[in-house]
Amino acid sequence: xxxxxxxxxxxxxxxxxxxxxxxxxxxxxxxxxxxxxxxxxxxxxxxxxxxxxxxxxxxxxxxxxxxxxxxxxxxxxxxxxxxxxxxxxxxxxxxxxxxxxxxxxxxxxxxxxxxxxxxxxxxxxxxxxxxxxxxxxxxxxxxxxxxxxxxxxxxxxxxxxxxxxxxxxxxxxxxxxxxxxxxxxxxxxxxxxxxxxxxxxxxxxxxxxxxxxxxxxxxxxxxxxxxxxxxxxxxxxxxxxxxxxxxxxxxxxxxxxxxxxxxxxxxxxxxxxxxxxxxxxxxxxxxxxxxxxxxxxxxxxxxxxxxxxxxxxxxxxxxxxxxxxxxxxxxxxxxxxxxxxxxxxxxxxxxxxxxxxxxxxxxxxxxx
Amino acid sequence: xxxxxxxxxxxxxxxxxxxxxxxxxxxxxxxxxxxxxxxxxxxxxxxxxxxxxxxxxxxxxxxxxxxxxxxxxxxxxxxxxxxxxxxxxxxxxxxxxxxxxxxxxxxxxxxxxxxxxxxxxxxxxxxxxxxxxxxxxxxxxxxxxxxxxxxxxxxxxxxxxxxxxxxxxxxxxxxxxxxxxxxxxxxxxxxxxxxxxxxxxxxxxxxxxxxxxxxxxxxxxxxxxxxxxxxxxxxxxxxxxxxxxxxxxxxxxxxxxxxxxxxxxxxxxxxxxxxxxxxxxxxxxxxxxxxxxxxxxxxxxxxxxxxxxxxxxxxxxxxxxxxxxxxxxxxxxxxxxxxxxxxxxxxxxxxxxxxxxxxxxxxxxxxxxxxxxxxxxx
Numbered sequence: 001x002x003x004x005x006x007x008x009x010x011x012x013x014x015x016x017x018x019x020x021x022x023x024x025x026x027x028x029x030x031x032x033x034x035x036x037x038x039x040x041x042x043x044x045x046x047x048x049x050x051x052x053x054x055x056x057x058x059x060x061x062x063x064x065x066x067x068x069x070x071x072x073x074x075x076x077x078x079x080x081x082x083x084x085x086x087x088x089x090x091x092x093x094x095x096x097x098x099x100x101x102x103x104x105x106x107x108x109x110x111x112x113x114x115x116x117x118x119x120x121x122x123x124x125x126x127x128x129x130x131x132x133x134x135x136x137x138x139x140x141x142x143x144x145x146x147x148x149x150x151x152x153x154x155x156x157x158x159x160x161x162x163x164x165x166x167x168x169x170x171x172x173x174x175x176x177x178x179x180x181x182x183x184x185x186x187x188x189x190x191x192x193x194x195x196x197x198x199x200x201x202x203x204x205x206x207x208x209x210x211x212x213x214x215x216x217x218x219x220x221x222x223x224x225x226x227x228x229x230x231x232x233x234x235x236x237x238x239x240x241x242x243x244x245x246x247x248x249x250x251x252x253x254x255x256x257x258x259x260x261x262x263x264x265x266x267x268x269x270x271x272x273x274x275x276x277x278x279x280x281x282x283x284x285x286x287x288x289x290x291x292x293x294x295x296x297x298x299x300x301x302x303x304x305x306x307x308x309x310x311x312x313x314x315x316x317x318x319x320x321x322x323x324x325x326x327x328x329x330x331x332x333x334x335x336x337x338x339x340x341x342x343x344x345x346x347x348x349x350x351x352x353x354x355x356x357x358x359x360x361x362x363x364x365x366x367x368x
Numbered sequence: 369x370x371x372x373x374x375x376x377x378x379x380x381x382x383x384x385x386x387x388x389x390x391x392x393x394x395x396x397x398x399x400x401x402x403x404x405x406x407x408x409x410x411x412x413x414x415x416x417x418x419x420x421x422x423x424x425x426x427x428x429x430x431x432x433x434x435x436x437x438x439x440x441x442x443x444x445x446x447x448x449x450x451x452x453x454x455x456x457x458x459x460x461x462x463x464x465x466x467x468x469x470x471x472x473x474x475x476x477x478x479x480x481x482x483x484x485x486x487x488x489x490x491x492x493x494x495x496x497x498x499x500x501x502x503x504x505x506x507x508x509x510x511x512x513x514x515x516x517x518x519x520x521x522x523x524x525x526x527x528x529x530x531x532x533x534x535x536x537x538x539x540x541x542x543x544x545x546x547x548x549x550x551x552x553x554x555x556x557x558x559x560x561x562x563x564x565x566x567x568x569x570x571x572x573x574x575x576x577x578x579x580x581x582x583x584x585x586x587x588x589x590x591x592x593x594x595x596x597x598x599x600x601x602x603x604x605x606x607x608x609x610x611x612x613x614x615x616x617x618x619x620x621x622x623x624x625x626x627x628x629x630x631x632x633x634x635x636x637x638x639x640x641x642x643x644x645x646x647x648x649x650x651x652x653x654x655x656x657x658x659x660x661x662x663x664x665x666x667x668x669x670x671x672x673x674x675x676x677x678x679x680x681x682x683x684x685x686x687x688x689x690x691x692x693x694x695x696x697x698x699x700x701x702x703x704x705x706x707x708x709x710x711x712x713x714x715x716x717x718x719x720x721x722x723x724x725x726x727x728x729x730x731x732x733x734x735x736x737x738x739x740x741x742x743x744x745x746x
Contacts, residue, residue: 179691317588320611339714
């Protein structure tokens with residue numbers, strides 16, 4: 001069975017020689033919500049524009065439901081694109097904006113009306129169908145843009161930072177709405193964002209990009225708990241990273257030489273040999289705090305495989321039931337721990353000397 | 369001691385720490401027939417960081433404008449440092465303002481933006497040399513050394529926010545008022561500016577009043593939170609106290625961390641369409657329409673048939689989907705009557721669950737961590 005979307009060895013080299021996208025491979029199933037995530041300049045928007053037909057790839061093929069679309073212009077592809085700026089027409093009312101794509105496709109007026117009515121109802125826009133563009137709130141404009149993209153019944157909806165123009169509070173609400181909508185319509189969404197929180201909350205799978213290349217494709221949870229590269233670990237989540245060298249291996253557990261002495265962690269790539277330079281990635285929620293004296297306790301050292309570092313609480317920030325500790329380790333790095341206020345009570349105020357521990361199996365060793 | 373120009377209402381630097389620096393006394397503000405603030409009473413102590421949380425239309429920005437002196441209240445009094453400020457124009461109140469849109473001069477350099485107030489204010493105007501030294505001091509304070517000669521349109525959003533802050537702090541205001549100061553920044557930047565802003569305030573020992581629609585900012589940054597609800601103070605307390613016991617259903621709603629289930633109190637229980645919970649200990653059992661409230665993080669998800677521990681309330685409902693946000697996972701459920709219910713697992717505290725969409729699960733929570741409000745949310 002053909003994938004809804006398949007990119008094979010897709011590349012884009014601009015005329016000035018800049019490599020925007022390099023050897024991009026991805027298969028997307030029908031109904032998947034895919035996020036392309038990365039810093040600005042990573043190639044995510046160029047990739048989206050190539051899928052939509054707004055840029056031509058300089059290599060590779062793009063297929064939608066088994067049909068190669070490389071040579072088709074945007075209006076002949078079964079895709080719709082929602083731009084960050086929405087690109088709505090200010091002189092048209094809500095209905096006219098939504099019907100525009102159908103007018104272009106020469107859909108008869110009666111059918112246009114019916115299809116626009118249907119999508120407006122799904123997106124809760126019926127009440128403002130005749131509303132002028134100027135009177136719309138940011139959230140309403142966003143929904144009108146979505147309706148305009150969906151009314152042409154695309155196989156794939158492409159979204160370029162669609163929440164970027166909304167203020168932060170609205171963004172969070174629309175994010176949940178968008179996910180519900182996508183699941184109920186069952187249409188494939190490909191979504192570009194530089195905000196990890198959006199990608200983590202909405203996407204079924206996330207494609208993390210850096211310098212035109214894919215770093216990792218994974219479900220949000222896997223990306224968070226099993227980053228494959230130092231880049232992913234730095235970009236996603238609240239990880240602390242210690243650099244080191246592998247000195248010994250025992251199954252998938254490696255012993256590392258670090259500035260804090262020997263530490264032990266789980267190898268993400270099995271084939272990293274002794275002597276490799278690595279990043280030791282420690283997620284914020286796997287670390288535990290103990291009173292300083294526990295560092296001398298052989299039972300504690302034993303339990304955590306020697307992953308016991310002395311530190312001092314720099315700051316404690318409580319946000320509802322969540323508490324974030326910033327802990328200075330040996331005056332060289334600061335690690336962040338996120339916990340639930342019930343877990344330690346309020347035993348670790350700023351200035352308290354502590355030790356920080358984690359299980360070897362909870363820390364990820366990835367190539368630097 | 370700086371010379372104070374005639375007519376300036378500048379007052380001595382705020383009283384001893386712990387003494388009210390700002391007092392809002394019984395303030396009501398009307399526009400025509402519309403009452404936007406009603407009988408607002410509050411004290412802010414010198415050195416405090418106070419956040420004002422409320423949805424749009426709650427009157428939070430109006431409160432800030434009244435303190436700043438852009439408007440005078442219809443009724444009531446605003447005292448700063450023990451002096452009544454009603455009738456004193458904004459530029460003579462010695463309060464500083466930081467806006468969401470930064471309100472910088474795009475054609476001026478960073479340094480000139482910061483110096484603007486120092487060179488042009490009504491009193492205590494600084495010489496060019498003194499203003500220049502102050503600008504350097506401020507740039508260092510906000511971590512923008514080296515950007516003095518850059519134009520404002522050549523720097524990033526986060527840097528602009530710092531310039532706006534530096535410009536305000538340069539005038540040594542008694543109170544710094546911030547109107548959604550992080551609202552225009554993207555999520556990543558917002559998180560780091562949140563920490564920086566609070567550190568800066570602590571270091572300076574300054575008094576900050578920060579208006580926001582974002583509950584996370586309000587909870588994380590404040591010594592005390594004011595929750596505004598339709599022009600009135602619904603609660604004014606330390607964040608942990610507000611979170612532990614929101615005074616009204618609207619306060620709980622504003623914090624975005626609580627399940628709020630509509631129903632009624634009947635025969636000593638909270639009853640909804642297709643479910644019923646025993647009344648939490650200590651809650652009024654007076655019959656009538658009501659809202660049941662329990663924190664997302666208090667709810668456990670179990671397989672149907674798991675024995676219910678002593679002192680817990682429970683419900684069976686259908687799992688819809690989950691949202692992953694790194695260190696926490698939120699599981700979304702539908703109650704029998706279609707209302708939403710959420711369970712949030714913090715992964716440092718509890719192990720994540722693998723749940724099937726469309727399947728029923730048993731949810732439980734400690735009965736004494738739930739509240740019942742005799743009010744109904746619209």
